[in-house]
Amino acid sequence: MLLSRCTSKNLISPKIGIKFFSAKPKRDFKDARTQPKHSQAKSSSSFMMNVFRGKLETKEVFPYPDVLHADQKELITSFVGPFEKFFLESNNPTKNDENSKIDDEVLDQLWQLGAFGIQVPEKYGGLGLSNTQYGRLCEIIGQNDLSVGITLGAHQSIGFKGILLFGNEKQKEKYLPGLASEKVYAAFALTEPSSGSDAASIRTRAVKSDDGKYYIINGSKIWISNGGIADIMTVFAQTEQIDPETGEKKDKVTAFIVERSFEGVTNGPPEKKMGIKASNTTSVYFENVKVPIENVLGEEGEGFKVAMSILNNGRFGMGATLAGTMRVCIEKAVEHATNRVQFGKKIKEYGGIQEKISQMNILQYATESMAYTISQNMDQGSKEYHLEAAISKVFASESAWYVCDEAIQILGGMGFMKEAELERVLRDLRIFRIFEGTNDILRLFVVLTGIQYAGSHLKVLQNALKNPAANFGIVSSEISKRVSKSIGLGAIDFKPFVAPELLPYSQKTAACIESFGKTIEDLLVKYGKNIVNEQYILNRLSNAAIDIYAMVVTLSRSSRAYELNLPTAQHELNLTKALCIQASNRVMDNIQSTKAKSQMELLNIMGEIAGEVYTKGGVNTTHVITNC
Template identity: 35%
Template sequence: MSTDTKEKDMLRGGQFLVKQTSCDDVFTPEDLNEEQKMMKDSVKEFVDREIWPKKEEFEKKNYALTEEIMNKAAELGFLGVGVPEEYDGLGMGFVSTMLVCDYISGATGSIATAFGAHTGIGTLPILLYGSEEQKKKYVPKLATGEWFGAYCLTEPGAGSDANSGKTKAVLSEDGKHYNISGQKMWISNAGFASVFIVFARIEDDKNITGFIVEYDKDNPNGITFGEEEKKLGIHSSSTRQVFFNDTKVPVENMLSERGNGFKIAMNALNVGRIKLAAATIDAQRRVTDVAVKYANDRVQFDTPIAKFGAIKSKLAEMATSAYVGEAANYRAAKNIEDRISLRQEGGNSHAEAELKSFEEYAIECSILKVACSEDVQNCTDEGIQIFGGMGFSADTPMESAWRDARISRIYEGTNEINRMLAVGMLVKKAMKGHVDLLGPATKVADELTGIPSMEKPDYSELFAEEKEMIQKLKKVFLMVAGSAVQKFGPQLEEHQQLLLAAADILIEIYMAESGILRAEKNAKRFGEDIQKEQIAMAKLYLYHAVDTINQKAKEGIVSFAEGDEQRMMLMGLKRFTKYQNMPNIVELRNKIAEKLTSENKYCF
């Protein structure tokens, strides 16, 4: 098959909304090859040996322990999984990169943050944007853990508005170096990093510029640090302010071109977002695992609390979020990996292929970041609730898990920013012709004025109604977003609450569809009876997605439509969110919970 044919068959970023995906075309965790399964087992064994038993120690702000664990992870090659072999990495694909990030991050947020900051935003800007000389000099040291990396973007006055930073880079009179002066804050790994990716403004440039800045404690070169921040969670993750006072940086350490820093920052964050989503998955598995064991052991009224319906409901919902999060993360990861391979076959360098592929699926990266960061917070919150008063105690793992989870909704761009980005990027793709939203949106508008079919559909096949429901939910988004774009045009970005509602519809569609496709694919190959709990989880998640979409669409419609237009859209919404056969949610939850409690662990 030619490269052009493969590209035509491969969904572009955002196209999931307007095209139907076959379960045979998605990658699931059950599709891992033998090498990937060995890597997963190796990481799990490392975490169970080196990190999980020291969980209490991580709560004591033991930054040296984090550095020690990072060094041990480096010895096993975990820091260089996705780095090409020519720069001393393992040269594995993006699915393997996600796999390691997933399983190394579940025991404590301190390691999750240190690992993510180093392997993601601390290394990738050089790997993706650096000159060949820069890559050869820095990437091998970062891939092997000889040096650790940090990313200096945020400032006291520049958070979500990253391009407004005040840090200055002034060219020396002899033109050989830049003097960087300014203040950066919330810098992960600052306490033990040797390489900083620093963003600064040259003269009155519109956009910031990236620089590679080395740090040597014996020759600090104008770099000083604030005290370790006192934080709600991730207690052993080193987080400091970094001050630059006429820090000399050779001109050859400019990253990419002058004024290209904002682009570097945004593209690095695309990767950071999907990896952050992956980093929440094993935390959900482990929290669910611990909650199941406690619920089986804890006896009240002469009955294990795992037998109570209220607890069954919580356990089922926790497991469902983890299962669907896995499905969506590995689906997107394989799409990115395939796109990278396709671009390399077409003549792109490794760096060009990765850059363009991450950019292609930036919508999915934002969706996953939002969905999974909120799911892990809900999971840990319910974990505390199942433990009751003990859950509020620092002597149980739930308390620290809840605190660690909270940061994931803030870094790599707040969830509010990512929601608006997801919809904004989709609209831009439509304007460029990369995703045809106009055609499908027009068809939905025509359908609203047409007469609904009275023909009774055939739902005899597994997931027939659920897959039809997914297609109807896509019509909801096209109806709401299409009308909003038509009404507001370029001013749509000023209507933030409408964008947030539209984003929630988009997020629920992608996540619910991913869960359905995973369960369908596995039911086909392993048998429906073996997969009955997974089928139940996919149906349960979709049920909640329909509810959320119904609510958010109403909120959006009444915010901009009036009179007959509003009535017609609300009638369409009712039609598009109506089940023919409403699922028995209590039965679904009980089926999932009974599997969990009988296995005494998260078993999916």
């Protein structure tokens, strides 16, 4: 059982805080009347959190959010033109890639456009755009040059995002004007040689001076985007903290605003990379760096929270960016398919090519729908978008890779040539499944967080059943829901929210959500807290959750197109129908595989294979020629 039972402890972070009820709680022989009343589990407005309970929470998905008023739409349109002109006339992505550098004059023009301070409030010198407006500009960047996108994103999406989210007024006044408009670059310094996805295991250390006026930081960071050009860095280091209740000393991560001008900050040479070559990536070293206490970002010991909030907040931008990248790949594939003649016909007439083009568009539509659902929820004030943002990052990065790869396939030999520019895009895309949380870890994050939420509600019900008379409301509500399901009256009804033409497809989605919720409950009862060790099951549950979100956001967006009678409405309805057919089948297959005996048998065999390969350090089969 090596693959499924490989512990997930420390994969995300030992501090993620996931706690599960025991499948076999201890009996409590005390009189129930003497027990305190059971508190309600915390509720959530997040659509995906509630999916893990088999429940439909519509607030953040129906109707499809439209937050931009006319003035905001006019404002973002005024920026779109200059951005597109810049990429058409001034930026050369092929040259950037070959030189592994963006020319200074090109960067100067980006500064003049305000591209480095898109979301910084105007009073600090930025453009002051919303998340949704930022996403629209990210889309343009993704259509043109992902290396430029990384340079911009490392600067503002994560580099100084912590100052926007957690900085006090003095910190904002001191740093944001330069970062927004005065060519002061930023970087996000978290990853270390010994810690990748496990952010809490970092070794860089900050020791407070005896007078409490500053910290001294020692350590190193690797693979830091903008690491060689950043003047301001958000740096994370272990600090000794005293528990106010117990007096016990513990190491906790603290976030710092570190200036390159502080003595002791250096960096290594630019890394040689597969893709995004023009973005600057280096190691950064801190040797006795003296950081004033006022440069602590957020609260001391709360650095892990700061880091996760920054990453969660910025992930929607990746979806918007890659939706733009997919758009260009599709355009190149369509242009070739409509002109290339083989065996007497244009290749666009062949069913195999049509299927590829359709699938590419389905994935682009879903990616774009996710990105703007999340950004607009954020603009409406939502604070619970972390699951949706993680799903968006996973879905977008994997879909973009597929779309670009298929575009190359459609172009054939031409797609393999540099002239078509798709080989550069494919190389650039590969990193998106790795950085800002690898997709493997984000899948675990999604499913474990959702299971924790479902488990907390199930624990409340378990406790309530110990004394049903005192908890009549909880028990009766649950009984009513379960009876309805048992006689075929599903609790989920999309009819008020979707276009009439989509009702059969929304029913497939509803069935997936109900089956998913029941499966989560059954697995919690079966495994209890040990569910964290069943990674085979967790990965399939996560894939099911991702597909459910894709179905719902496309149902919502295409229904919006139908209601507004948009010229693309029928096409959007068809994209949604196709996705719902595909995704609902995958969801049910993934759910079934969590309990199928044949899958468990396969898993055991796979575990034995992996164990043998690990033992031998690689391939371990007898060669057919040498027999050794």
